[in-house]
Amino acid sequence: MDYGLQLYSVRDFTGNDLPGTLKKVAEMGYEFVEFAGFFGYTDVQIKAMLDEYGLKAYATHCGTGMLLPENIDETIRFHKGIGCGNFIIPGDDFSTNAKIDRFIDIMNFAQPKLLENGIKLHYHNHSSEFFPNSEGGVVHTELEKRTNMLFEIDTYWVYNADLDPIATLERLKDRIEVIHLRDGLKGGIPTALGEGKAPVLDVLKKAKELGFKMIVEAENEDPDGLAVVKRCIDWLKKVDG
Secondary structure (H helix, E strand, O other), X not given: OOOEEEHHHHHHHHOOOHHHHHHHHHHHOOOEEEEOOOOOOOXXXXXHHHHHHOOEEEXXXXXXXXXXXXXXXXXXXXXXXXXXXXXXEOOOOOOOHHHHHHHHHHHHHHXXXXXXXXOEEEEEOOOHHHXXXXXXXXXXXXXXXXXXXXXXXXXHHHHHOOOOHHHHHHHOHHHOOEEEEOEEEOOOEEEOOOOOOOOHHHHHHHHHHHOOEEEXXXXXXXXXXXXXXXXXXXXXXXXXX
């Protein structure tokens, strides 16, 4: 299997040395990356780094503001420039139903425009999207019903919400192309793969069965981000035989 890395996992390095971090990530065996910030680099500079180290930009995690009418054309240009076909939103303010409605309006404006340009729009969950807000709105349910966007299911946060990650992947399989493979303990405590309690082996099996891309994320720094993601890829190589 080819595995990707969410670069937020190594945020303690990317801000100071994005090229060097990408080089180390590629040397570990990751095949593609998901950006969490561009640190002032142009699309041309980022594409050159990726080409030099043999990586692909599978996706980015970016804010909703990049999809507003005044920003979306530049967002599309930049993503095309780095060869990236997936725009993923990793969260927003959903504290009221009006804010959910506004978010959905933006998604329904942006999703077809992105798709016309070869870019797919996804939402990345945490645990909170599966619970009602103070006005009773359940974000994930509303996104499922009222948008055509895809879902990058973060299987750890599903587990942390006391839901079944395997059942969730099966239920939403027609709207999933990529997942976050990650481990941790209940209560939002992250670990490297194989060091927590989330059902990562079962998730790995199901993702392979359904043909999903898998992106590793590990937010702990024990002792630093690069050390953690090295343990993750080593664990994957071991369990993959």
